[in-house]
Amino acid sequence: MVNNIIWHESTVSKVDRQRLNEHKSAVLWFTGLSGSGKSTLANMVDAKLYARGVRSYVLDGDNIRHGLNKGLGFSEADRKENIRRIGEVAKLFVDSGQIVLTAFISPFLDDRLTVRHFFHNGEFFEVYVKCPLAECEKRDPKGLYKKARNGEIPNFTGISSPYEEPINPELVIETDQLTIEEAADEIIMFLEKKKLIKR
Known part of the structure; x- marks a missing residue:
């Protein structure tokens, strides 16, 4: 029930916080198969933003499942x-004026579209971290593909559960073609081009 619950507007606005931070706020939504490099890339971009004095934070799929979504x-x-x-x-x-980088497989188109609608225009950027399934399996940093192939993990994306590729992502980063450093620099240049951060 949501009766008698009324949204309370903040005294300090999002625009106020952006002005204080001297950069815009937005979400970079990293999506892709397990092992594609989402978390590694998000953290590299976060480090580059930190070095520039940009306030940012990474929300990682596994980390969130340790707390907020553990059930x-x-x-x-x-x-x-x-x-x-x-x-x-x-x-x-x-809303707090930060750039947030989310690293989640988020395999379904409808779910990603639903989240996109949470944000105003120019605040949500889908980053497709593209990597062939064979390469992701070869990397298999957590040993999950091996377990999935052995039937130990049901509903595993790319093996027993589908991954629906983005149709019109703002960015496509092919991590089997670029180093993590190169990929991170491409994202930083994108943020500059969009005038979310200063050059």
Whole structure:
């Protein structure tokens, strides 16, 4: 029930916080297969932003499941709720004047579109961290593909559960073609071009 719950406007606005920070706020939504390099890339971009004095934060899929979403599994319904909650948290970060980088497989188009609608125009940027399944399996940093192939992990994206590729992402980063440093620099240049951060 949401009766008698009324939104309370902040005295300090998002624009006020952006002015203080001297940069805009937005979410970079990294999506891609497990092992594609989402978390590594998001953290590299975060480090580069930090070095420039930009206020940013990484929301990582595994980390969030240790706390906020620890009660959720990997059924389709739980995955949808996982992404919805992350979208709401990301929205709070954007409202606080920060650039938030989310690293989640987020396999379903509809879920990502739902989250996009949480934000104003120019605040949500989908970054497709593209990497062939064979390469992701080869990397397999957490040993998850091996377990999935052995039937130990049900509903594993790319093996027993689908991954729906983005149709019109703002950025496509092919991590089998670029180094993490090169990929991070490409994202920084994108943020500069969009005038979210200063050159």
